Amino acid sequence: MRMMGEMWAKLGSMVASVMFMSAVFRDFLPVQLRNHVERYIHKLANFFDPYVQITFDEHTNQFRKQSEVYSAIQSYLSTKFSARVRRLKAHDVKNSKSLVLSMDDNEEIADEFQGITFSWASVKRMANQTSFSIYPQSNEKKCYKLTFHRRYRDIMTGSYLDHVIKEGKAISASNRQRKLYINNPAEDWNSYRGTKWSHIVFEHPATFESLAMDPKKKEEIINDLIKFSKGKEYYAKIGKAWKRGYLLYGPPGTGKSTMIAAISNLMNYDVYDLELTQVKDNTELRKLLIDTPSKSIIVIEDIDCSLDLTGQRKKKKDEEDKEEKDSVRKKREDQENKPSKVTLSGLLNVIDGIWSACGGERLIVFTTNYVDKLDPALIRRGRMDKHIELSYCCFEAFKVLARNYLGLEMHELFERIGRLLGETDMTPADVAENLMPKSDVEDAESCLKNLIEALEAAKEEAKIKAEEEAQQKAEKDEILNAEKEA
Ligand SMILES: Nc1ncnc2c1ncn2[C@@H]1O[C@H](COP(=O)(O)OP(=O)(O)OP(=O)(O)O)[C@@H](O)[C@H]1O
């Protein structure tokens, strides 16, 4: 056995010496002979070397666009550094929230997957420049080199690479800066650098944790969203477009917009805030919506103010209109008040049709203060799959706000506040405002007392209002009765 081992070792070192010699004398051999020698040496090396190598180049073409696979590998490996990797590089990657670390040239990382070790190295190799490019090019190409034993080839192609790319993309996505998009008027679409949507970085701090609402309802919404985000196969199986509609309704200040931000933060989706008053007709609407990518939330706020039940947009005419206006202002207002051709059916067609044709997941969220005003066609299940009511602050919602604003889990005043919240309507926005310390010296207890005061005042106000209404009704009834008797 030992003799066999020594023999293989000797053979191995012979091959290594032949390879070395051929590399040294390569340029002195005639071309044909050189090709022959190289082919045989390669075969011999394959016989003795059981390891397979795959390289992943940084750029896909001469335009030096970074390969998606390379970026995914880079993100994946950024979570795998061991103490042995001493030289790292920090990159300021576009659209990324933080710096991305990668290993420096010639560093190596060993990655365990299903008990198998896959070895990654970052290397530079010489490029053969065959194509012309206007971009300055260096002769060196960066790449990742993956090395593994040839007996694991099936695992590598079957599952390991998928795992690396999927994980890498998920890491990049979680590190990505989210954006809030607003639609531009169509006149600007063709101007220089004209795009249909303008964006800003979206950094809303709202999360489901900080959202004040009934915990059971909250959990149900979170589960629904997570199920949706993992539902690619399910939606494909049932033959439905991978989209989900949410209708958020409730009085002003109950957290509809806050919930949209929380959804975006949970799902890591960009928000496309569609302002229908900027959209002239259904064609424009369709173009705008086609221009939204997968993993986005399309939001139409106050849907009842954007379209009326006949599908025509409501005109915003004020008393002011009667006044004299200078010509520029009049022209602009005329433009704004032009009857829109965006119709309810156009909106519904786009919701039903376009996303069925576009791949990828999309959420569409409508908000309204008046759910009863909406056309049932607009909000029927299938279009708006989930109807969520955000309502006045209940005791459970108050506890969330007290924890967020004052760091309180329990307090003797909670019971009184709970009773008052049951007797009067106050929005979470108002409760939150009362819980905010007004000065540095104000402590949690005085904030709670402020809230109690505000709740008692609101209760008193509601009582007076109810009495006035009852009196007005009684007076009206009296007049009606008198008219009848006469
Ligand atoms: N449920 C809630 N949980 C936590 N904070 C809330 C909640 N509701 C309201 N707030 C607070 O009140 C402010 C206003 O809330 P938000 O803009 O979400 O209300 P809205 O329902 O969208 O109102 P509108 O109908 O006028 O658009 C938020 O900035 C937030 O701080």
Ligand SMILES: [Mg+2]
């Ligand atoms: Mg809002």
